Amino acid sequence: xxxxxxxxxxxxxxxxxxxxxxxxxxxxxxxxxxxxxxxxxxxxxxxxxxxxxxxxxxxxxxxxxxxxxxxxxxxxxxxxxxxxxxxxxxxxxxxxxxxxxxxxxxxxxxxxxxxxxxxxxxxxxxxxxxxxxxxxxxxxxxxxxxxxxxxxxxxxxxxxxxxxxxxxxxxxxxxxxxxxxxxxxxxxxxxxxxxxxxxxxxxxxxxxxxxxxxxxxxxxxxxxxxxxxxxxxxxxxxxxxxxxxxxxxxxxxxxxxxxxxxxxxxxxxxxxxxxxxxxxxxxxxxxxxxxxxxxxxxxxxxxxxxxxxxxxxxxxxxxxxxxxxxxxxxxxxxxxxxxxxxxxxxxxxxxxxxxxxxxxxxxxxxxxxxxxxxxxxxxxxxxxxxxxxxxxxxxxxxxxxxxxxxxxxxxxxxxxxxxxxxxxxxxxxxxxxxxxxxxxxxxxxxxxxxxxxxxxxxxxxxxxxxxxxxxxx
Amino acid sequence: xxxxxxxxxxxxxxxxxxxxxxxxxxxxxxxxxxxxxxxxxxxxxxxxxxxxxxxxxxxxxxxxxxxxxxxxxxxxxxxxxxxxxxxxxxxxxxxxxxxxxxxxxxxxxxxxxxxxxxxxxxxxxxxxxxxxxxxxxxxxxxxxxxxxxxxxxxxxxxxxxxxxxxxxxxxxxxxxxxxxxxxxxxxxxxxxxxxxxxxxxxxxxxxxxxxxxxxxxxxxxxxxxxxxxxxxxxxxxxxxxxxxxxxxxxxxxxxxxxxxxxxxxxxxxxxxxxxxxxxxxxxxxxxxxxxxxxxxxxxxxxxxxxxxxxxxxxxxxxxxxxxxxxxxxxxxxxxxxxxxxxxxxxxxxxxxxxxxxxxxxxxxxxxxxxxxxxxxxxxxxxxxxxxxxxxxxxxxxxxxxxxxxxxxxxxx
Numbered sequence: 001x002x003x004x005x006x007x008x009x010x011x012x013x014x015x016x017x018x019x020x021x022x023x024x025x026x027x028x029x030x031x032x033x034x035x036x037x038x039x040x041x042x043x044x045x046x047x048x049x050x051x052x053x054x055x056x057x058x059x060x061x062x063x064x065x066x067x068x069x070x071x072x073x074x075x076x077x078x079x080x081x082x083x084x085x086x087x088x089x090x091x092x093x094x095x096x097x098x099x100x101x102x103x104x105x106x107x108x109x110x111x112x113x114x115x116x117x118x119x120x121x122x123x124x125x126x127x128x129x130x131x132x133x134x135x136x137x138x139x140x141x142x143x144x145x146x147x148x149x150x151x152x153x154x155x156x157x158x159x160x161x162x163x164x165x166x167x168x169x170x171x172x173x174x175x176x177x178x179x180x181x182x183x184x185x186x187x188x189x190x191x192x193x194x195x196x197x198x199x200x201x202x203x204x205x206x207x208x209x210x211x212x213x214x215x216x217x218x219x220x221x222x223x224x225x226x227x228x229x230x231x232x233x234x235x236x237x238x239x240x241x242x243x244x245x246x247x248x249x250x251x252x253x254x255x256x257x258x259x260x261x262x263x264x265x266x267x268x269x270x271x272x273x274x275x276x277x278x279x280x281x282x283x284x285x286x287x288x289x290x291x292x293x294x295x296x297x298x299x300x301x302x303x304x305x306x307x308x309x310x311x312x313x314x315x316x317x318x319x320x321x322x323x324x325x326x327x328x329x330x331x332x333x334x335x336x337x338x339x340x341x342x343x344x345x346x347x348x349x350x351x352x353x354x355x356x357x358x359x360x361x362x363x364x365x366x367x368x369x370x371x372x373x374x375x376x377x378x379x380x381x382x383x384x385x386x387x388x389x390x391x392x393x394x395x396x397x398x399x400x401x402x403x404x405x406x407x408x409x410x411x412x413x414x415x416x417x418x419x420x421x422x423x424x425x426x427x428x429x430x431x432x433x434x435x436x437x438x439x440x441x442x443x444x445x446x447x448x449x450x451x452x453x454x455x456x457x458x459x460x461x462x463x464x465x466x467x468x469x470x471x472x473x
Numbered sequence: 474x475x476x477x478x479x480x481x482x483x484x485x486x487x488x489x490x491x492x493x494x495x496x497x498x499x500x501x502x503x504x505x506x507x508x509x510x511x512x513x514x515x516x517x518x519x520x521x522x523x524x525x526x527x528x529x530x531x532x533x534x535x536x537x538x539x540x541x542x543x544x545x546x547x548x549x550x551x552x553x554x555x556x557x558x559x560x561x562x563x564x565x566x567x568x569x570x571x572x573x574x575x576x577x578x579x580x581x582x583x584x585x586x587x588x589x590x591x592x593x594x595x596x597x598x599x600x601x602x603x604x605x606x607x608x609x610x611x612x613x614x615x616x617x618x619x620x621x622x623x624x625x626x627x628x629x630x631x632x633x634x635x636x637x638x639x640x641x642x643x644x645x646x647x648x649x650x651x652x653x654x655x656x657x658x659x660x661x662x663x664x665x666x667x668x669x670x671x672x673x674x675x676x677x678x679x680x681x682x683x684x685x686x687x688x689x690x691x692x693x694x695x696x697x698x699x700x701x702x703x704x705x706x707x708x709x710x711x712x713x714x715x716x717x718x719x720x721x722x723x724x725x726x727x728x729x730x731x732x733x734x735x736x737x738x739x740x741x742x743x744x745x746x747x748x749x750x751x752x753x754x755x756x757x758x759x760x761x762x763x764x765x766x767x768x769x770x771x772x773x774x775x776x777x778x779x780x781x782x783x784x785x786x787x788x789x790x791x792x793x794x795x796x797x798x799x800x801x802x803x804x805x806x807x808x809x810x811x812x813x814x815x816x817x818x819x820x821x822x823x824x825x826x827x828x829x830x831x832x833x834x835x836x837x838x839x840x841x842x843x844x845x846x847x848x849x850x851x852x853x854x855x856x857x858x859x860x861x862x863x864x865x866x867x868x869x870x871x872x873x874x875x876x877x878x879x880x881x882x883x884x885x
Contacts, residue, residue, distance in 0.1 A: 169748040172799045202542065204798030208747040211593070211804070221594045221609075227836060230593075386640040386656070393742050394521070396596050403613070406680075407641035407654030408687035415671065415688075416663050450674050459667055466671055468678045 001349045002026040004440040009353065009473045010309060010341075011109030013363025016437045018109075030341050033108040034334045037145045038115050041106035042371075044098035049137035049162055050243075052091045053255025056133065057244055059083040088133030092126060093375035095136025096389045100378040104365035111147060114337070116358070117308055118143045121301075122158040122217060123397035124167040126390040134163035135390035151301070151331030152292035156285060159213060160257040162242045168209035168395065172249075175238040175265025176204055183262075205265075210234035212395045218291040220300035225272060232271045237284040239264030298326035304400070305340055311351045312401040318343040352472040354402035357385035359473055360414065364465055367438035368425050384417055386410060418465040419458075426458035435464055442469040511625075512781050512816060512857050513728055515737045515771060516617060516645065519764070519788040520599060521745035525808030526794065526840065527757055528568065529584050533561035536829035540795045544750050544757075544802065553753030558582060562822050566753050567761035570769040574813050581817055581882055583810040583849060584824035587790055587842035589876075593804035595745070598789030603645035605847065607872045614648030616869050620854050621650040621736060623864035633687065635736035636727050638720045646738045651683075653691045653734065657716075657723040660692065694730045695723075717741045717767030725774025741767070744788060748799040768813065780815035783857045783883065787846060793838050794829050807840035810849060816857060818884045851878035 006026035007014045022029040040046075047055075063083045106112045119139040126135040142161040146154035158164055165171050174181055181203035210233040215221045239260045243252020252258025259281035268277050274290070276283050291297055302323035306314035318340070325339035340346060355363065361381050365371060372378050382388050392398045399405070431451040435443045447467040454460035464470060530546035531537050532555050538545045546565055547554040555563025556572040562584060564572050574580040590601035590609065597609035605616025621635050637646050637654040646652045668689060675682040717739075724737040743760050750757045768786070772779050791808025807827075813819065825843040827833045835841040847870050854860040854869065855878055862878075870876070 169799050169801070172748065174798045202796055202798065204796075206747055206797050206799040206801065207803045215594050215596075221592075221597050227593070384658070386658075394595065394745075403642070403647055405641055406684065407637065407639065408684045408691060409654040409656050409660075410640035411681075411684045412660050412663065412688040412692065413640060413656075413658070415667065415685075416660050419664055419667055446677065447674060450670060454670070455666060459664075459670070462667055463670060463674060467674060468681050471681070 001441050002347060003029075004442055005347055005349070006030050007109070008363070008439075008442070010113065010346075012103050012106070012113055013109075013359070013366040013473070014438045014440070015366040016369050018366070019437065019440045027341055030110045031338060033111040034114070034148045034337050036148055038108065038111040038147045039144055040098050040140065041102040041108070041112070042098055044094060044101070046094055046098060046136070046140060047091055049134050049141060050253060050255030052088065052133045052137060053162055053242070054244070055091075056084065056087040056130070057254055059087040084129045084132060091133040092136065092390075093379070095140070096378050096382075097372060097375040099136065099139070099389065100362070100365065101371045103362040104371040109366075114147050115139065115143055117305070118147060118154065120392070120397040120400075121304060122164065123392045123395055124163045124390070125393050125395070126388075127393060128167055130166045131163055134166070137161070138163035139390075146333075148334050148337075150292075151297075151326070151333055151336075152289055154333070155217065155292055156288050158217070159209070159237075159284075159288060160240065162255055162257060165209070165240060165242055165257065168212055169206045170209040170237060171241040172263075173206040173209070173234060173238050173240075174203045174263045175235055177267070178203070178238065178265055179262040180260075205231070205234040205238060207231060207234040209240075210237060213288075213291070216395055216397075218288075218300070219294060219296040220303075223294075223296035223300065229272055232269050233287060235265040236269050236271065236276060236287055239281065240284060292331050293327075295323070295327060298323040298331075301336070302326060305336070306343075306345075308353075308400050309340055310343070310345050310348075311353070312403075315343075315345045318345040354406055355471055355473050356398065356400075356405055357382060357387035357410075357414075358389075358398075360465075360471070361385065363438075363470070363473070364418075364421060367434060367465075367470075368421070368429065368461075370425065381417060384413055386413065414471075415462075415466055418462040421465065422456075422458035422460070422462035424458075425461060426456060429457055429461060431457060431460035431464060434461070438464070439467075439469055443467075444469055511735055512783070512859070513735055513775070513778050514853065514858055515724060515728075515739060515782065515784040515814075517739045517741065517764075517768075517784060517786040518599075518602070518643065518645065519744050519786065520595070520740055520742040521788075522595060522598070522790050522792055522804060523744040523788040523808060524746060524750065524757065524792040524802050525584060525788075526791070526802075527750070527752075528565050528761060529558075529582055529809040530555045530563050530565065531561055531584070531826070531829070532563055534826070534829050536794075536831075540829055542796045543800060544752050544796055546753055558822050561826065562824065565758065565761050567758045568765045570765045570772075571811065571813060574772075575820060578820040579813055579815060579817050580819040581812040582822045582824075583812070583844060583846075584822065585807045585827055585840055585842055586810050586824075586844040586846055586849070587807050588846045589873075590790065591806065593790065593806075595789060595804070600644065602787060602789050602846070603643065605850070605870050605873075615643070615645035616850065617645045617736065617738060618648030618650050618652065619869045620858065620860055620865075621646075621652070622648070623860050623868055624735075625859050634734055635738070636691075636724070636734040637738045638724045638727075639740060643738060643740055646736075651687070653687050655691050655695060655723060655727060657719040691727075694727055694733060697730050715763045715766050717763050718770040721767040721771035722774050725771050725776075725778075728775060729778060739767075746792070746801050747797065747803060748801040750801045772814075783812060783814040783816045783853055785849070785853060786811040786813070791840055794834055794840055795838065805839035806835050807842035810846060812849065812853065812882060816883055818881055823879070845873070845876035847873045847876040848879050849882070851876065852880060852882045856880070856883035 003019050003023040003026050006022045007018045060083050124131050124135050126132045138161045142157040207230050211230045214225050241258050241260045243256045243258035244254025268275050302319045303314050306318045321343050322339045326336045329335035450463050451460045526541055532548040549555050549557035549563050557563050588601045589607040590598050600609035603615045604612050633651045633653045635652045640656045642652055642654050720739050727733045746757050775782055787810045790806055792802035792805040797803050827841040827843055851865050854865050
């Protein structure tokens with residue numbers, strides 16, 4: 001069953017021929033995939049994030065002009081919402097389609113699963129307006145190049161990507177002693193409000209990004225930091241922002257990471273018992289480099305990898321082995337993945353994971369050897385199954401245990417989806433061949449018998465997709 | 474206030490006992506809608522940490538306006554002012570339905586309240602809120618599921634007694650006691666032949682067969698409920714533009730259906746307002762209006778069950794007393810909670826107010842909690858759901874001896 005484990009659990013499910021290709025040397029089949037960057041497997045001509053972001057800025061400017069022309073007619077919030085939709089929706093749809101096509105077609109499904117793993121580890125959520133068109137950019141621009149590189153490079157690329165900066169509100173986080181804050185206070189009147197009667201904005205930090213980097217991206221919640229460390233780290237990364245904008249926020253290339261020196265809290269700062277000297281943008285980068293080397297980070301990342309690839313309750317021996325490889329290699333990710341593959345726990349035939357909707361959809365595409373042509377097909381599927389792409393809702397990402405996905409209502413939605421897929425791909429599929437190519441040795445006799453007795457070949461496809469063995473990986 | 478009478482459930486037992494079960498198909502479902510018997514409980518979890526100082530503005534505290542600045546809600550009577558509760562506290566102007574319930578004696582407002590969790594991680598905070606322990610790890614089940622297992626027996630009621638209004642079951646309801654899930658998203662009828670074949674295919678796999686039979690039963694219940702509500706199945710959910718309202722309506726329909734659940738858990742997200750939170754208007758105000766509409770939909774939908782219903786509205790923690798640098802608030806500690814319903818002895822604000830003076834803040838930043846949320850949970854389980862005190866103390870909230878149950882939250 002080693003080929004099945006490699007292809008079904010470590011990969012994204014079997015396309016016809018995958019099990020045969022992996023059967024000679026399943027470990028080598030996996031290891032060969034984790035060399036170099038992992039670009040999308042399809043040529044989708046996606047726009048880069050700076051262009052997407054500039055489009056939003058332009059749509060907002062036009063909205064402002066419209067507002068001035070017809071101040072009485074324009075319902076504000078609706079127009080703002082429309083600006084986001086208009087500027088972002090085509091990009092979101094293109095990104096979601098490309099992601100599904102890549103999952104369906106890639107010849108490096110283990111590397112592609114790792115892209116998805118890191119994208120979920122460094123989660124942003126497209127249900128926040130400003131992130132909607134950029135979530136896929138983060139995955140494609142910050143994660144794909146570094147999946148098989150060093151963790152510190154992956155970490156730095158992600159935390160400096162405009163989608164992450166915007167999702168966790170760091171672009172306007174301002175040091176209280178920064179140039180901008182001191183300049184503003186020099187001209188401040190005694191009054192607490194400006195001439196329109198609105199209270200004046202107080203300059204200060206926003207600790208959202210700093211906290212989540214520590215809690216969710218590196219050390220983990222029990223990683224030994226306290227509130228003072230969070231506050232200090234937030235001060236260290238003041239100025240990590242996005243280019244473009246006006247007035248105090250002028251400067252930089254619109255939509256690209258930009259360090260705003262005038263928002264940065266100056267001076268040396270203490271963090272986790274060490275003092276970091278003032279070096280502008282590099283002060284924060286020095287912290288990231290240290291975080292990427294800490295044993296707490298190694299342990300946290302190892303635990304999440306083992307939970308994702310082996311079992312909901314990660315076997316401690318496997319976690320130890322992966323964490324040691326992380327520390328010993330200085331966070332060299334191919335060596336970390338190799339330790340995972342070399343763990344005997346990885347090859348336990350009974351350690352099966354219940355598929356998430358994402359796993360279910362992608363493995364279905366591969367089993368049927370089809371690739372979606374239209375974004376609607378993908379978007380509707382994930383709406384129905386409860387995992388709209390890039391919208392985990394929280395920076396913790398989608399949950400990675402079966403308990404979060406195994407509700408009775410969720411199962412009914414899967415049945416409904418499977419029956420629609422069966423109807424659509426009814427012709428030209430021989431169910432027994434499909435079972436053999438997609439499940440190999442995991443196909444149970446009772447499933448094969450149910451497929452033979454099915455009323456139509458569409459019903460057979462639905463039964464196969466809903467069989468317990470297909471629902472697990 | 475009308476109290477639940479046993480007559481309806483005994484009538485139902487009689488009909489079933491008389492072999493009238495087969496006749497149910499021809500009798501309109503409304504006649505059978507289960508309206509009596511036991512108490513109903515809905516728990517609404519607000520994920521992301523609601524700013525209690527915006528939802529329940531302590532306008533009478535002299536430090537409030539200075540700390541919360543442009544996010545503060547003005548005193549009642551001022552433009553965009555709070556809806557008055559008493560001389561110190563009000564409700565956010567978006568919470569008009571809750572304010573009506575307060576006036577009607579059906580809402581208790583808790584302030585300066587928190588779970589035992591004292592760090593500021595959403596995810597650990599939600600774990601503590603839902604697992605009922607003093608720490609985020611240590612059990613894989615939720616306190617509401619443990620309470621479910623300890624409920625007094627239902628009078629002749631079959632089926633699962635709790636529902637999660639989502640595709641999957643949140644931690645608060647996970648555990649040994651069987652629980653169904655049902656999202657407001659309609660599932661057009663699935664081919665019955667396929668379902669029968671799947672049941673057969675799952676016969677050797679307990680895990681799948683239990684879920685499939687729950688799903689089929691829940692679908693039937695929802696079909697019946699939609700008939701009671703006069704709505705076609707396909708349109709259920711779609712009729713509500715606001716997500717919380719759609720979810721609340723689904724909860725009420727299931728709870729009103731024959732043999733429907735007594736307990737429901739609902740989730741609403743979007744409360745993590747780090748930037749541009751807004752005051753009387755804005756992002757948070759819109760969310761609160763959605764919550765308020767959702768609670769109204771729940772009350773309307775429950776209709777005759779409302780007098781025997783209590784709805785708990787809780788969040789993982791509060792937010793910073795002071796505005797942050799991006800016109801929002803960061804993760805805090807003490808916050809607010811609501812208990813609303815026809816069964817609730819309302820019209821009270823329960824707050825041992827520590828004040829917002831700098832020296833009174835926790836860690837120089839957060840409202841200091843003076844009440845353990847578990848004291849509220851325990852009171853509801855005891856007074857409303859009639860769970861034995863010993864089970865509450867030992868089984869449902871095992872490490873909570875410091876959190877004594879409040880009293881007098883539910884009408885006698």
